[in-house]
Amino acid sequence: MRDHVKGGALTEVTFYILLSLYSPRHGYAIMQFIEEETGGRLSLGAGTLYGALNTLQEKGFIAPCDDRGKRKREYIITAEGKEIAEKEMARLKALIEIAEKIIGGVL
Amino acid sequence: MSKKYYRFYGGLITAQERWLNRMAAKGLRLISTGKMLYEFEECSPGQFQYRVEFIGQKSKKDAAEYRNFLEDMGYRVFFKNINLNYSAGKVVYxxxxxxxxxxxxxxxxxxxxLLIVEKEDDGKPLELHTTLEDKQNYYKTMRRPMLFGFLFWGTFAVIMKVWWVGILSAIFLIPLISCQLELARIAKQAKLTE
Structure with missing residues (x-):
């Protein structure tokens, strides 16, 4: 996953997955969360989600939950992941401020 | 009553996918696969949709994990062969x-x-890869074995001067070119969007 760590920008999909995992979710629930929150604009393919979850786990931004006998694997965001998500929020806020200055605020 | 069809698509992944979707549109649902065999049962026309995905680069463990993941998503999944080889105990590098x-x-x-993935048609298309970057990765992993097959048999044909081996090499050229075209299309799109 290309997450532009130096530039600080995450891809939209990465950011949404991190947000969805502030509470524990399994793959299908993540997909539903993203579709609902974006009103169906962003619909994530299962293959893309599978790859993204593996990459995020390798980077240590998310971790699998204690499964406690559940069949579907659930994930949760880590402290490191939260830090990345907060940085992204600040970056986007700054971007919106600049955009509003130039284009004008949303009425 | 199940219906049996015999087909072999090899590396023509989209052709196989289109055929399965045509069968589904006619009201036939895949229930099992063999080397060349596809067994169907009747369903209502257009009830299911199919995708065929190349997973030949994955390890056994990763392939099984991916399959479980897709099944957890509510899809039905079949493994399928890309070669036509009946020998037991085959080992390939x-x-x-x-x-x-x-x-x-x-x-x-x-x-x-290959994986054949089936989803009940809920009005949304069955897409496994949705971001440009992930599509790019997918076609790149698929291009690798095709390029390898093309070069391997091509070199063999030229060095040994056996013309019919050249046909083997050419077989890899079709999926190789379609991967390449797809990658070029994605690269163009990726310049402005993600």
């Missing part, structure tokens, strides 16, 4: 595969290079 999948045997990943 795949330098283009991921770590853990480079030695492919009949008890691990050989004859399980």
């Amino acid at each position: 795949c330098p283009w595969a991921e770590k853990g999948g480079r030695i492919s045997t009949t008890s691990t990943t050989y004859n399980r290079e």
